[in-house]
Structure formats: structure tokens, C-alpha cells
């Protein structure tokens with residue numbers, strides 16, 4: 001039985017309903033987050049009974065919320081089969097002490113939600129708590145949309161953006177992820193600007209190629225984390241399946257096709273990938289007009305890594321600056337409740353194993 005939070009208007013054709021009726025039902029399920037159909041206007045009772053009998057709409061069950069000192073909130077959800085996943089509510093502007101939020105002065109305060117696309121993850125990146133759990137299962141589109149709706153329901157600001165950077169590799173659950181993004185950006189659904197939805201992949205090249213061909217409006221981010229293939233393979237085993245050379249070509253082609261820079265994520269690991277030579281290798285890998293580098297400090301203890309020193313980081317940034325490759329340092333919040341990048345573990349932080357350093 002399909003869940004209405006995972007249905008686009010066209011899906012209601014399976015119930016012999018037309019597109020306008022589908023839009024009304026999408027608005028009830030996602031825009032107004034009504035689990036029952038009582039408030040749906042303009043559809044006959046017989047139709048509503050048919051929809052109620054052949055679909056479902058129960059909300060996701062929130063198991064726990066943990067609020068960090070910087071305003072990030074980590075949500076733990078328990079799914080119908082007992083699988084546990086996490087999402088993070090990210091305040092914009094950031095409320096952490098000492099963070100310069102002057103660029104946001106006078107602008108609307110809002111939230112971005114970081115969602116999970118899988119329970120666990122098969123890709124086993126060495127610095128990631130989710131990867132240490134292994135793969136459990138793909139999430140359905142409604143389970144992805146449901147994370148956003150549950151967070152939005154109790155938010156004191158509007159949710160204006162989504163990042164697919166939680167648990168799992170989105171492009172190994174391609175159809176559900178793209179469908180969830182379409183529902184969340186649909187004017188009768190989540191009404192979130194498609195350009196404010198970012199899908200982040202560890203580098204599943206055939207899926208990137210498909211994504212480019214299909215011409216989606218959502219932004220693409222790719223996690224690289226080392227520019228030298230052998231060293232990247234030790235950190236991100238996906239390198240052995242989809243080599244950096246193919247990945248870089250796919251990134252460049254996507255940026256040209258979309259006329260938009262691809263975000264290249266680079267987790268800075270102290271004494272592992274933070275030397276000036278590493279920065280030069282990174283800058284030389286890309287056409288500086290087609291990408292923007294997103295630098296993220298490593299979080300948590302998974303893999304036994306530590307953060308780059310201030311001096312190393314500064315020298316790294318100098319090299320990128322000299323190469324005129326645009327970059328930003330991403331604030332990764334919620335550290336005190338393990339809500340930062342690479343820290344989501346479905347509430348199983350006690351089970352995260354420490355793998356050897358790359």
C-alpha cells in the first residue's frame with residue numbers, strides 16, 4: 001500500500017484519479033501534513049474513501065530529539081520495521097558562539113534539514129559513523145519526505161532547504177531520492193525551491209551521468225576527500241569501483257550541462273590530506289570555473305582521525321586561493337549531540353567501531 005507522502009499527483013492515476021485530484025491529495029499529505037483526508041475539499045466522498053482504503057499516511061515516529069548548544073537538532077526516527085535513521089535540523093543563520101552571521105543580517109531566519117536516504121550505508125568511508133554500521137536498507141520516498149515533515153511540523157521557522165547528506169549514499173537509492181526531492185519541491189507539496197535542495201554523492205559515476213541526462217534542478221555535491229586516487233581509495237573505497245578520473249569528468253560535464261558549479265566536498269583530516277601538496281593535487285584535478293570546494297573539518301572519533309591544525313589548514317587554503325579555485329569552509333554543527341557531518345549512526349553511537357587510519 002503506497003504512502004501518500006511518497007506520491008506525486010501522477011501516481012494517483014493508479015487509483016483512476018486525474019492530475020488535479022492528485023495535486024489536492026499531495027497538498028493534504030505534504031503541504032498540510034494531514035494524515036487523514038477529512039480536510040480535502042473538492043473530491044467526492046466515494047473518492048476519498050477509495051484513496052483512504054488503498055493508501056496510508058501515518059507520520060514517522062520520532063524516537064528522540066537532541067538539541068546541540070549551537071541550535072542544531074538531531075532527530076532519531078524509528079521506522080515501521082524497527083530501522084533507525086537520523087535527520088538534522090540546521091538553523092540558518094548559524095547560532096554558534098563566535099560565528100560571523102553578519103551576511104544574514106535582515107534576512108529571514110530559516111532551517112535546512114539534512115535527511116537520510118538509507119538506513120546504514122554500504123560505502124564504508126573511513127571517517128564516517130554511518131559507514132561503520134554497514135548497509136541495512138534503502139528508504140522509500142515517503143520515509144525521506146517524512147523526515148522533513150516531522151521536523152517542519154515542530155519548527156519555529158520555515159524549512160527552506162534540504163541536503164541529502166545524512167545516513168546513506170543517495171545515488172544508490174536514486175529513484176526514491178529523486179522522487180522525494182520532486183515531492184519536496186512540488187508547489188502542491190513541500191514548495192521548497194529546487195535550487196535549495198542539494199543531493200550529495202560519494203561518487204557513483206553512472207548515477208551522476210543519469211542525473212545530468214535527466215536535467216534535474218537540484219544541486220549536485222560530490223564527496224572527494226583526497227585528490228590522489230590511491231590515497232582516496234584508502235579513505236573512500238568507492239574509488240576502486242568508480243575511479244576519480246571518471247568522477248572528475250562526470251562532474252565537469254554536469255557543471256557544463258547545468259551551467260552551475262558542482263560542490264566538491266573535502267573532509268579535512270589532520271596529517272592525512274591537509275598538506276600543501278594535497279591542496280595542489282586538489283586544485284590541479286578540477287577546472288576552477290566548474291566547481292566550488294566545500295571544506296569540512298572531520299568530526300567525531302570514527303576512524304581515529306583528528307582535525308587539521310590551524311597552520312596546516314591555513315597553508316592548505318593559501319594553495320587553493322593561489323590556484324583561484326573557489327572554496328568555502330562549511331560549519332558542521334551539532335558536535336555535542338553527534339549531529340555533525342559523518343557522525344550520524346542511527347542512535348547506535350555505542351556500536352561504532354574505530355577502524356584503522358588510512
Ligand code: SF4
Pocket residue numbers: 121122123124125128129130131132166167168169202342
Ligand atoms: S560518508 Fe556518506 S557514502 Fe560514505 S559511508 Fe558515510 S553515509 Fe556512506
